Amino acid sequence: MKLLKQLTGASLAIAISAMASFTPTTAQAAGKLLKAPDPDWTGGVVTCRLIEFIIADWGYKVKRVTIPSGPAVAEALRAGDFQYACESWPTYSTTKEKFIKKWGGDGSIAYLGEVGVVGESGYYVPRYVIEGDEARGIKASAPDLKTWEDLNKYKEVFKSLETGDKGRLIACPVAAWECKDAERIAALKLDYHPVELGSEAAHWAEMQASYKRGEPFLAYTWEPHWIHAALDLVEIKLPDYSAEAWPASDWAQDITFNYANPDFVKEHPRVAQLIKNMNLTNSEQAKMIYQVDVKKRKLDEVVREWMSQNEAIWKAWVPGES
Amino acid sequence: MSAVEHQSQNTGPLGIPEKWVLPGGVALGLAVSIIIAMQMSEQTKLPAAITEKFLIIDWINVAEQWLKDNYQEATRKFAAVIEGGLEWLDEFLLFKPWVFIVLGFALPSLAFGGLRLALLSIIGVCFWGSMDMWDPAMSTLALMGMSVLLSVIFGVGLGILCSQNDTVEAIVRPVLDTMQTMPSFVYLIPAIFFFGIGGAPAILATMIYAMPPMVRLTNLGIRQVPDNTMEAAKSFGSTRLQTLYKVQIPLALPSIMLGINQTVMMALGLVVLATFIGAGGLGDEVWQALRQLNVGWSLEGGLSIVFMAIIFDRLSYAMSGKVTKPALGPGQLEFRFLPQSWDGKSAAIAVERVINAIWHVVAAGGNAFARFIGTVIYTLTRIFSADFAGRIFAWVTQHAFLVTGLALLYAVLLFDQHVTAIGDYPDALKFTLRGPVDRAVDWLVVDPTFVVITKAIRAFTYLYLLNPLVKFLTLLPWWYTIAAFGIVAWLSVGWRFAIAAMLCLFFVGAGGVWIFAMETLATIVVCVLVCVTVGVPLGVAAAYNKTFDTLLRPLLDAMQTMPAFVYLIPVLMFFGGNIVSAVIATVIYAVPPVVRLTTLGIQQLPQEINEVSTSFGSSTAQDLFKIKLPMALPSIMLGLNQAVMMALAMQVITPLIGGRGLGHQVFDALNTANTGKGLLAGTGIVLLAIILDRLSQAWSATQRKALGLD
Structure with missing residues (x-):
């Protein structure tokens, strides 16, 4: 019985403390609260944050939601759970043909122009594998490795416990990205085994740990990315991209784009126009990625710093008041 | 001993001692299976005739699409209500001064678990602030609060239903088992489709996982009420409903509280995973840190969660009334802070004396304050009804701790709003674990001895355990595996279960x-x-x-x-x-x-076993x-x-x-x-x-x- 009374007391306590005033935030009151996914790679977050900080001056507040990029984001955009999303990489998008008009989709997601960042994906090895590193006492283990055609010659160098007598390719980590590493390897007749580590974090961790130990590895990576600032990597050339040969070729260049819910474009034309206007180059984005991922600085701080130093660049994207 | 000896003398057919039959059979079965597996060159699979007809993945997706087309609007509306509640709670916690939150944890801890628990709560809550995780911790609290609240409401309701009706219980039980074992990632995606992004789907997903113990323990608690108590209630002419509310539920309360304890712990486990559907909070911190390979950061987030779990666990355990205080001898001092076993050390006693003195002063102050408040209310309400006023006065003075505690919380709010803003957690109390942890990890990654050890472990586990076993199980024909499972299940549990197990495995294969x-x-x-x-x-x-x-x-x-x-x-x-x-x-x-x-x-083990064996x-x-x-x-x-x-x-x-x-x-x-x-x-x-x-x-x-x- 005593417990029951105590519980009543506790709920009373909660009720009384809850009476303390609650007022909705001003952004919410003015209908300027937006929701957008926070991309799961640093470059994307930088792009997103730029938009967010610019529109914050116009009274907008963006609620960021961390969620793995992929079909779930597309579904949420269509349903209006998200208003816009930044920096989609076309090669990795499996839903663009279904939902975006530009690719023949039904238009349930609006295309909001190019970001300016152009992505390049490919296979890389550490420089010390080819040239050695005297300072660290590493001998070149594959001195003549230049293109994919040399890979079979050096498969012994890259083999691992799990791949037996085949070489190991640290492949695209997430199946949903549709990198088609297994198909590429088969088509190019490479005697390698693609190992999918399951998450980006695992991918970079494996590369970094191997690099620190000076071990040879062959890994899928893209640019712009902080890993190139942290590790000295050399790209192994694949056959040039062509739609017919894919996936037995290099990746197409990824002209990244922003996308949004169509209603949002109508209701917030100025924000939509800003997102369309934005033009962030690889080198500018890479500067910020480096500060965040290699220098371990806080992302928001880095983006604000870049904005204060490069006003000319982002002010050019801002559309006039309508 | 005699039973064992007796058994070993039994011989089965062919003159084989019975105790060799089972191990022998297992060994033979294994040997045969290894020989079969070695003959196989390809991984086993069920005949295409079955797998091509049994397109369960497509069927589920079609059903989901149908549900989406027909019910999405309704589920979205439902989600909006939950989301509203969550946002309110989130902002409430976020905009309260940090001292308020600390007291909000410390006061109930003090009331139910004493000084030691209160101190633990204070340290735990301050840890969130010190790690610069205050805001995410509040989000997680809000998310968990809503999930637990809804789980308790629905769980207790369903538990009561189960306790009143055996058929309902029989139906609900396997459903609960499935809810607990089904990996939550499975329903996170449908949760997005039907309930959107963010808090609402996270709360509903958390409920699926965290509600079962609530149902189970409510049901159990009510069913455990002794029959004679029920008889007595009935003989006084109570209706079924009256018995339930006046006798069964109050008696089941400790069990229900234990259910809340379990629900809270499980909810906390899932709230972290819900970052995959955008739930935010501490789980998000850990996930972001993981993505940036920042071990120190993720450890900070992880420890914040550990502290939250410990506080909730100890607090709800204390509230369930299961904590027993050690019996004190006459004239023995009750230790409020140090372990009671230190009694007898003079320094410890001196410390406890001081604590005890403070304790009494504070308690006296609280009582006096409650009497004061009681008297004020009494004087005001006496004008209307002396009887009512008397009862209020009694209630207030009996709940001195509650009244004082609430007044203290309110005073903090008033101070914050009208005197000076207390503001955010002070920077001076913040510290970080990132540097040392990251350095330790970096060092271990390249340390030659450590690398040799980890490589050896990796090679051994892979070459001698995992790889052979995976090869064996994937090469072995499916019908052999299913049959083997069937025989083992039959011998250890019974034929019914054997058939069920074989059907389950066949289902997996057919899919x-x-x-x-x-x-x-x-x-x-x-x-x-x-x-x-x-x-x-x-x-x-x-x-x-x-x-x-x-x-x-x-x-x-x-x-x-x-x-x-x-x-x-x-x-x-x-x-x-x-x-x-x-x-x-x-x-x-x-x-x-x-x-x-x-x-x-x-x-x-009983003490005698020890003594016997030493005596031999x-x-x-x-x-x-x-x-x-x-x-x-x-x-x-x-x-x-x-x-x-x-x-x-x-x-x-x-x-x-x-x-x-x-x-x-x-x-x-x-x-x-x-x-x-x-x-x-x-x-x-x-x-x-x-x-x-x-x-x-x-x-x-x-x-x-x-x-x-x-």
Whole structure:
């Protein structure tokens, strides 16, 4: 019985403390609260944050939601759970043909122009594998490795416990990205085994740990990315991209784009126009990625710093008041 | 002893001693299966005629599409209501001064658990602030508060229903089992479709996982009310409803409180995973840190979660009234802060005297304050009704702690609003673990000795355990495996279960995920093997050495409450991205019950056993291996059972660092938003869990019987 009374007391306590005033935030009151996914790679977050900080001056507040990029984001955009999303990489998008008009989709997601960042994906090895590193006492283990055609010659160098007598390719980590590493390897007749580590974090961790130990590895990576600032990597050339040969070729260049819910474009034309206007180059984005991922600085701080130093660049994207 | 001797003399047909029949049969079956597997060149799969007709993935996705077309609007509206409640709670917590939140935890802790618990609460809550995790911690609190609130409301309701009707209970029970074992990643994606992004789907997903213990313990508590109590209530002419509300539910309250305790712990576990559907909070911090390979940061987030779990666990446990205070001798001082066992040390007594004095002064102050408030209210209300005023006065003075506590909380708010803003958690109290932790990890990654050790472990586990077992299980024809499971299930549990188990396995095969299921099975077997080789010796050591036990306990607690994301990256950096890392991460999570139950099994043995064996002059080793370990076997088996269940639960997390099998399928489905694929693989995990659970429980029961413990 005593417990029951105590519980009543506790709920009373909660009720009384809850009476303390609650007022909705001003952004919410003015209908300027937006929701957008926070991309799961640093470059994307930088792009997103730029938009967010610019529109914050116009009274907008963006609620960021961390969620793995992929079909779930597309579904949420269509349903209006998200208003816009930044920096989609076309090669990795499996839903663009279904939902975006530009690719023949039904238009349930609006295309909001190019970001300016152009992505390049490919296979890389550490420089010390080819040239050695005297300072660290590493001998070149594959001195003549230049293109994919040399890979079979050096498969012994890259083999691992799990791949037996085949070489190991640290492949695209997430199946949903549709990198088609297994198909590429088969088509190019490479005697390698693609190992999918399951998450980006695992991918970079494996590369970094191997690099620190000076071990040879062959890994899928893209640019712009902080890993190139942290590790000295050399790209192994694949056959040039062509739609017919894919996936037995290099990746197409990824002209990244922003996308949004169509209603949002109508209701917030100025924000939509800003997102369309934005033009962030690889080198500018890479500067910020480096500060965040290699220098371990806080992302928001880095983006604000870049904005204060490069006003000319982002002010050019801002559309006039309508 | 005589029963055992008697058995060994029995001979079966062909003059083979009976005790050799079972091991012999198992050995023969294994030998045959190895020979068969070695003949196979391709992985086994069910005939295409079956798998091509049984397109369960497509069927599920069609059904989902239909639900989406017809009910999405309704579910979205429902979600909006929940989201509203959550946002309100979130902002409420976020905009309160930090002192208010600290007191909000410390005061109930003081009331139910005394000074020590209050101090723990203060340290825990301040830790969030010190790690600069205040805002995410508040989000997680809000998310958990809403999930637990809804779970309690629906759980108690369903529990009451179950307790009143056996048919309802029989239907609900397997549903609850499935809710608990189904990997949550399976329903995260449909949750997005139907409930949107963010808080609402996270809360509903959390409820699926965290509600079952609430239902179970409410049901149990009500059913445990003694019959004669019920008879008495009935004889006084109470209706069924009156008996329920006035007798059964109040008597079941401790059990219900224990249910809340379990629900809170499970909700906290899932709230971290819900970051995958945008729930935010502490789980998000850990996930972001993981993505940036920032081990120190993720450890900060992880420890914040551990502290939250410990506070909630101890507090709700204290509230369930299960804590008993040690009996005090006459004139003995009650120790409020230091362990009572330190009584007798003069320094300890001196400290406690001071604490006791302060305690009494504060209590007197509180009482006086409550009397004052009571008198004020009494004087005001007496004008209307003297009787009513008297009752209020009595209530207020009897609840001096509650009244004073509320007044204190309100005073903090008033001070914050009208005197000076207390503001955010002070920067001066902040500190960080990132630097040292990151340096330690960096150093270990390249340390030559450590690298040699980790490489050896990796090579051994892969070459001699995992790889052969995976090859064996995937090459062995499916019908052989199913038959073997059927025979084992028949011998250990019974023919009904054997048929059910075989049907379950056939379902998995027909759905087209046989190979993945075998990979998972192999991983689980290896994980459990490692758990035993590591866990049992640790458990024995803890049983023999009290200091070791005391040191090990908090570590085990942390291993179980720390979100797995935190140690995934260090494990991967040390052991490389591969299935061995997945095994090691699984072992970290699943080994604590093995250690705990080994220690418990040995400690629980009656004292006489010790004395008898020493009187026969047995050495410690003999004593351990010949007597204690065999006697503790049922307990260890129970630990193994739990390890198996936990290892299975971990299978959906380890794909993040290279785990394979059904868990990888579930994870893939989450990434590609393929509900059918996820549900099929998830069902596979559930079915494996049910089969392994029943088998290991049956073995444990047989052991208990053989030892005469039942």
